[in-house]
Amino acid sequence: MAKAKVSMCWFRKGLRLHDNPALVDSCKGANLVYPVFVIDPEYADPAKVGVLRYNFLLQSLEDLDRSLRQLGSRLFVAQGRPEDVLPGLWKKWAVTRLCFEADTEPYAKVRDTRIATLAEAAGVDVAPHVSHTLRDVEQYMVKAKQKVPSTYAAFCKLFATLGDVPRCAGPVEGPDMPDAPPADAADAAYNVPSLADMGYPEIAKPQRVLFPGGETEALDRMRRSLKDHAWVCAFEKPKTHPNALAPATTVLSPYLKFGCLSPRLFYHELDRIYKAAKGKHTQPPVSLHGQLLWREFFYLNGHGVANFGRMVGNPICRQIPWDPSDHRLDAWQNARTGFPFIDAIMTQLRNEGWIHHLARHAVACFLTRGDLWQSWEEGARVFDLLLLDADWSLNSANWQWLSCSAFFHQYFRCYSPVAFGKKTDP
Numbered sequence: 001m002a003k004a005k006v007s008m009c010w011f012r013k014g015l016r017l018h019d020n021p022a023l024v025d026s027c028k029g030a031n032l033v034y035p036v037f038v039i040d041p042e043y044a045d046p047a048k049v050g051v052l053r054y055n056f057l058l059q060s061l062e063d064l065d066r067s068l069r070q071l072g073s074r075l076f077v078a079q080g081r082p083e084d085v086l087p088g089l090w091k092k093w094a095v096t097r098l099c100f101e102a103d104t105e106p107y108a109k110v111r112d113t114r115i116a117t118l119a120e121a122a123g124v125d126v127a128p129h130v131s132h133t134l135r136d137v138e139q140y141m142v143k144a145k146q147k148v149p150s151t152y153a154a155f156c157k158l159f160a161t162l163g164d165v166p167r168c169a170g171p172v173e174g175p176d177m178p179d180a181p182p183a184d185a186a187d188a189a190y191n192v193p194s195l196a197d198m199g200y201p202e203i204a205k206p207q208r209v210l211f212p213g214g215e216t217e218a219l220d221r222m223r224r225s226l227k228d229h230a231w232v233c234a235f236e237k238p239k240t241h242p243n244a245l246a247p248a249t250t251v252l253s254p255y256l257k258f259g260c261l262s263p264r265l266f267y268h269e270l271d272r273i274y275k276a277a278k279g280k281h282t283q284p285p286v287s288l289h290g291q292l293l294w295r296e297f298f299y300l301n302g303h304g305v306a307n308f309g310r311m312v313g314n315p316i317c318r319q320i321p322w323d324p325s326d327h328r329l330d331a332w333q334n335a336r337t338g339f340p341f342i343d344a345i346m347t348q349l350r351n352e353g354w355i356h357h358l359a360r361h362a363v364a365c366f367l368t369r370g371d372l373w374q375s376w377e378e379g380a381r382v383f384d385l386l387l388l389d390a391d392w393s394l395n396s397a398n399w400q401w402l403s404c405s406a407f408f409h410q411y412f413r414c415y416s417p418v419a420f421g422k423k424t425d426p
Helices: 021-027 053-068 082-093 106-122 137-143 152-161 217-226 229-234 253-257 263-276 286-305 326-334 341-351 359-369 375-386 391-400 419-424
Strands: 006-011 030-040 076-077 097-103 125-129
Touching: 006 021, 006 082, 006 286, 021 030, 021 053, 021 097, 021 125, 021 137, 030 053, 053 217, 076 082, 082 106, 097 229, 106 125, 137 152, 152 286, 217 229, 217 253, 217 263, 229 263, 263 286, 286 391, 326 341, 326 359, 341 359, 341 375, 341 419, 359 375, 359 391, 359 419, 375 391
Parallel strands: 006 030, 006 097, 030 076, 097 125
Antiparallel strands: none
């Protein structure tokens, strides 16, 4: 008798059913599929990940679980270091194939190498798939002969040489997904935990959830954003309103960060609108396509530049003698600088988990070269704690940019902590 094919789709980012090649692959020819998310203590830490972002993750897992249950399956949530947890589940469920979305962050690359080694020893086939970026970032590295382009313009030229962006993977529907075994499907031990289960306090005023997590909200938000074709075609990144009471941008970044929304789906939906406009639309770097290319460029840097998340040992980062001060950093982080515009932004960040990109620029410039002369690494740490869309590659890149450490070196072009707020909201 042939050995049953039992697949595990290991979710990390990519918390969605649409354009999920790892999930599609796990279903092919399988007798059983176990969709699994492992709550890794590396990230389940209130000192590193704030309550609003962790809540967004848990909401995204709940949404994914509901979607899988509609297909006759479910999400199995386990807790612990993946290298400790997964081998036991492979053995318990007789898993023969492990599929997951590839990840380019430093911790993830080390983790996934360990998992691949353990899987090989356990006789489990491993199949990573690319879907968190428009293309496999290694394609850029090969094409560029292992040299990361130093500018956005150079990256765009590289991007164009690789042809069309790959199409989205087909949807996973009911007939594609084998039912979860009844005994396992009913096991409450694998349910999505609560904030309290994870050691987090409940969200209480003045904090509030403005952007619920999950694929359902991601797709709905994308459709609402793209409904006005004229707005899409006229979009220019700098020319939006940082002081608007309702966000003047799409706020799709948290959904892209967690993979609730496929960047390829967003890219192709935009492309469809642009083609209908017959060229009458904005272009990169300011267009919405341009924002996805910025994301791709910074992911490539995160993958290809050594020590990209810190100053020392980072070959593209200027080595600046910052002046560490716990007092100044604390005042900035806790909205006590005495500059109303800066403090308002940092209050919004803590209470809502999202701030406009120009607001990010203003407080980043203020903390670093503009006023307080604190290291960009400290600012990146605070953003990583508080932002819903904190993304290691993008966060590191933007802080290096705003501190004039890399990418941008017009040192005296600063955001005034007084005049900029008055200019944007007279």
